[in-house]
Amino acid sequence: MSQAAGTLKHYFVTSEQQFDAAKMGMWLFLVTEILLFSGMFVAYAVYRAWHPEVFAHASELLDWRLGGLNTLVLLASSFTVALSIHFVQKGQNRKVVVLLLITLLCVAIFMVIKYFEYTGKFAHGIFPGAGYAPHGEAYAEYDIPFAPQFFSIYFIMTGIHGVHVLVGMGLFVWLVTRVVRGHFSSAWYTPVELTGLYWHLVDIIWIFLFPLLYLI
């Protein structure tokens, strides 16, 4: 309890109130993220509805195996984050560190795969916007109207998602150092829980990106 008391800000009355406020604040922030991504989903939906064949065709260029692997990696990281909250609630901080490190590993794998996907596209002239000039076998046939729109939307959506993943990575590193320094206990672990919420949302966004971009 002493730790919890030490973290109570003067303008709150109880630590329960402080925790609830922090959590609600986080949820509101997540809602702004949903609305931010909704803009890109709208752009996707509008252009897909206008040019369904182009979009279906262009999505075949994206490798569903890599996308699927990334989905699994992200799901696994969500799982380990959920577990780490379980253990921080029980005060087993050593396990928390291990789980967070595994999470970090998953995040790293995700970004490495993303890197290879991106460079693979760039090598064949698949760029967002005016730079779009596909060449090479199996790529040249994508030089069709509105395929640039698909790939622009693809790069923007996964790009902004990727930025969120990088931010998450930074948050996990920060969390690990704080757990190691013994900042958290079963009495106070708000940052772990909030980072977890953020990370799950990043995962949920990807859950939608994967079928929309890679599968259908």
Place this chain on the structure above:
Amino acid sequence: MGDQGTVWLPEAASTVAGDVDALFYFILWVSTILFIGVIGTMVLFAWRFRRRSSQDRPQPVRENKLIEASWIVVPTLLVAIVFVWGFRVFLELGIAPPNSYEIDVRARKWSWLFEYSSGAQSSELHVPVHRPVKLRMISEDVIHSFFVPAFRVKADVFAGRYSYVWFEATRQDTFVVACAEYCGMAHSQMLTRVVVHSQDDFENWLANNAADADMTPAERGERLYSQQGCFACHSLDGIELTGPSFQGLAGSTRMFTDGTSAEADANYLRQAIVNPAAEIVQGYEALMPGTYSSLSAADLDALVAFIEAQ
């Protein structure tokens, strides 16, 4: 430019203007009555219940449910009326009569170009009186907006997509045409006039100007027809070559291989030139190249006009 209109509205010189004005004035007067009611009551209360001393102790007024309900219901009814009314006039504004005389409009920074079926071109719009005129408009750059205050019509003009506006002028006169959508530096200079002629004068004007214009769109279309080699596959005399003949093509109903059909209107023809593979007419194969999409917008218009003339 004779009639100057009223304090609120400019002269009304089209068939729809009367309906728009009636609705405008209805809302204006209802609003004025409401405004006087609300602000009058406000002033009355502020005076009648003004503070007389710092020791005033007003007692709270019990809320009157009937009054609360009435100022929900009455405004709802009022807005329902103006919505339905506005909706009806909007339909009238939106649907051009089928016998409309069509004029092509090209908007660009910062001028208007009007092209008539006779081949005449002008920077001022010339129309016959008492005849519905439908404008097919396209922009060469940014968004513009065709606005004739006296006709109460306005429509934005985009690149890459036709938009339409129609009106029937009721008086022989000249009226201002303005660009209403901000379009850059000389936006406020993008004005021209619409000249309403009698039917005879209009024919004369067309004839005089067609002679002066170096070529009509249809004539330019004819030149393109041979320049671009369209004749290789499309005859003008009804003989079926690799592609459909142009004779009687415009306005006919086209049956497509996927079972759908469409009327061969201007948009269809344009589409069929820039993207021939989109819809294949039954009995033909997808052989026509897609390279004609690189033709300029003016050339495409000319070709469409040429095909429509066959």
Place this chain on the structure above:
Amino acid sequence: MHEGSYLGASRGLKSWLLTTDHKRIGILYAVAIAAFFLLGGILAILVRTELTAPGETVFGQDQYNQLFTLHGVVMVFLVIIPGIPGILGNFVLPIQIGAKDVAFPRLNLASWYIFMAGAVLAVLGWLLVGKVDTGWTFYTPYSSGASNAVLWLTSAVFVAGFASIFTGLNFIVTVHKMRAPGMTWNRLPLFVWAIYATAIVQVLATPVIGITMVLLFLEKLLQIGIFDPALGGDPVLFQHFFWFYSHPAVYIMILPAMGIISDLMGTFSRQQVSGYTFIALSSVAIAFLGFLVWGHHMFVAGQSALSSIIFSMLTFLIGIPTGIKVFNWVATMYKGSVWLQTPMLYALMFLFLFTIGGLTGIMVGVLAVDVHLHDTYFVVAHFHYVMMGGALIGLIGGLHYWWPKITGRLYNETAGRIAAVLVFIGFNLTFFTQFILGSRGMPRRYHDYSALMDVMPEAAMLNLASSLGSYILAAGLVMILVYALHSLFRGKLASANPWGACTLEWTHTGPVPDAHNFHETPLVTRGPYDFHLADDVFGSDEEDS
């Protein structure tokens, strides 16, 4: 100043720039926004000066286009949107609900810095890169083909958006979690209800302007072809994106002002605000309905007819909760004790101007009539009646009302009334003339209307009147600035509750609140306008002036 008060708690520039006290952050916002308002106002005067006579008067058309663009951007994004929540929301809201601060004070400070960063980007772009003449709406393809300074301005709007999001987020959590014991939802002052509803809009709508600006930025930088028709994009899609934010943003601007007016009507009538529940819930209703009407900006922009019909119908639905508010405000004075102090003059002025703004809003919401009025000065007049006659007059009224609480001093009441009259006359002269100009057919954003003079010879006279009105309006605003500054240094010291108000900020704190608002958490036992239960607020020594 009083020892221990928030003003005197600590000293030095650093104590202000690093403060997490919501009251001081409110002051930081006030200073910044006053500066931007001055800038935006000067630009407005320059625009009006150009229009005093037909033809080129002072500025070339290129300069003129930049003037109205910057006027729009500065006023919308840097003044009205952050205005009331940033200044008065920050200062008043936590005290009104009996909290010691907002839920996230550091985030609150951060939002001010983010806001300033956005402003700096905008100003830097203007100074370094120059020319932006897209209008504040940034319509594509004009904006995506225009000069590079558009990139700066879109970045500025993007950044400033986060400030708005964080402010809104903070207020929602504060209202939910930080209320004092006894401060139930039906005892919240109506200003709090309004800021709360506003905050919902800020949180839900602002991210969309963020992504819109990102996409516009990329359209310009990489030609992604989403909005530019030359690349296969759709310019009307940009308008959907833009107005999905910018229409709700109108309610970010006007709702807080409505909250201020509710408080003013109650306090200066010494009367229970009529239809408290209706007013509170209508704020929330307006916030939600506000999301469903953006397409009424696009009736002539070639959107589908079905969309136009849906959006027109939904637009009228907003008129209903708005009407409820107006009628209830008037009814509040019934059998009250109406005290016509300067803040109340602004409240009545608000009612006058906002009713005109609202009714003309119905006019431009009607499909067929809007076809004629769209993009004319009628629309310019309409939104100035709502944005300036509503939002800014509300802000000015609120600043007068809370001035004694913020500064601990009184302003000169006579000067206040004279300025109010000047503002009222100047405003109506400036903008009522524009209704007539617009419905007679003068399009907006016109540098030169000489070509229209053939058909509307009165245009010169009306424009001149409008410009003269703007000078009178400016004189009134400058006068406010002068007596406000005078009051800061020479003003009479105020008592704790000069207006005899009933809400917490007047009754539980001293003349100026101390750094922590309340020594003990207050226990709330009555509603915000229960004057008949509140003998303690009467007997204040303030004489009627």
Place this chain on the structure above:
Amino acid sequence: MAQGHHIIPIRTLAVVFAVLVALTIITVITARIELGVANVPLALAIAGSKALLVAIVFMALKYDNQVNVLVLSLGVLFAVVFLSLTLADTELRGVLGITDAGTTVIAVEAEEVLQEEPVPVAAYQAPEEVYQRYCITCHSLDGTVGVGPSLTGLTDRQPPDSILQSIMDPDVIVVSGYTGLVMQATLNGLGFYTNVSDASVDSLIAWLGDQ
């Protein structure tokens, strides 16, 4: 336990994770089966269920304050409003004749082009096939003059290099009496230059010599 929060059992978390993995596999499999119009809604439904699972269990919404559920629902609701009202415009332009159908008339819609299976670039094609597919419309083999000259006795008139140039770059020399640009435009449109391998072109020229 000062925060007094529900601790979600490891078992529950593991089950949810397993279900998520399973759903991922299912969505990949179903997407690769041709289901016509059902593919898109099915993929979205699976994604929606996965998202819901993550929100309810991983994000602990089930055990959380109801107000947070409301917050999330509002966010989703307004994203849906944004999407559906925008589509109400973009999908229905042209109703009432106020604007014309479709979004862009100048830009080319390429959907249907894609329905033709592109011929692999490298594949060798017999000269008869090439001729039937690309040339026969304009060039006869029996001496009659069509849009272009007949190809009988072509090798007598032109050396193979010149024939190659006439195919690959037909506008360099245009025989009088015929129209330039047509051949290249047609061949481009038919995909000749991308779909016919060099070897096929060589054998086509050789084959023409025999006609």
